[in-house]
Amino acid sequence: MTWTVAPEPHDSPVAAALWRAYYTEVSDRWYLLHEGRPTDPAELEREIAAHSGADLAAPRGRLLVARYDGEPAGTSGVRLRDDTTAELTRVFLYEEARGRGGAALLVRAAEDAARALGASRMVLDTRGDLVEARALYARLGYTETEAYKEDPYAEHWFEKRLSQAA
Numbered sequence: 001m002t003w004t005v006a007p008e009p010h011d012s013p014v015a016a017a018l019w020r021a022y023y024t025e026v027s028d029r030w031y032l033l034h035e036g037r038p039t040d041p042a043e044l045e046r047e048i049a050a051h052s053g054a055d056l057a058a059p060r061g062r063l064l065v066a067r068y069d070g071e072p073a074g075t076s077g078v079r080l081r082d083d084t085t086a087e088l089t090r091v092f093l094y095e096e097a098r099g100r101g102g103a104a105l106l107v108r109a110a111e112d113a114a115r116a117l118g119a120s121r122m123v124l125d126t127r128g129d130l131v132e133a134r135a136l137y138a139r140l141g142y143t144e145t146e147a148y149k150e151d152p153y154a155e156h157w158f159e160k161r162l163s164q165a166a
Contacts, residue, residue, distance in 0.1 A: 001069045003102055005109040008065040008075075010053035015063055018075040022092035023048055026130070030153065033129055055079045056090070062113040066093070066102050073097035076106035078114045081123065081148075086114035086162075088124040091133065103136050111162055120162050125154035 008015050027039040027047070056063040061079035065072055074093035078086045088110050093102050114122050124142070126133045134156060142158035 003068055003105050005064050005066045005105055008063050010056045010063045014065055014072045022090055064109050066106050068097050074102050074106055076110040078110045080117055084119055085121045086119035088122050107140055115162050122162055123148050123159045125151055125157045127153055128155040
């Protein structure tokens with residue numbers, strides 16, 4: 001079994017399915033933790049429609065899809081915030097693909113995409129309950145930093161300097 005990671009149009013059926021799975025999981029985790037219920041279906045549809053991923057398209061962004069043995073398994077996205085800083089977003093793997101090295105592969109591929117866009121620094125935000133994500137970012141050399149943007153769901157902010165050679 002092998003991994004591949006390649007750019008994907010943000011509006012492809014594969015990208016849409018991965019975005020829906022990602023948003024459903026992180027939203028349900030938040031609502032279950034804070035309100036004891038899953039995400040309201042109407043809210044889910046509204047948020048998915050509001051965040052199409054168009055900001056992850058060229059020329060200032062990239063959406064990447066990981067495939068495990070040829071099947072879509074996960075995603076990551078990168079978008080330029082300014083000429084030297086890129087933001088990592090939508091790092092996600094289907095549950096059955098976890099524990100096989102795909103998450104680190106997706107983050108490294110996003111770092112390569114950020115370098116190709118001219119970035120020398122990557123930033124990201126995440127929530128406190130997403131402990132797996134925080135551990136991944138720390139393992140890959142990201143350090144916690146001050147908030148770089150306002151987001152009602154962001155509780156931790158990370159950054160990493162990107163060397164020119166991966």
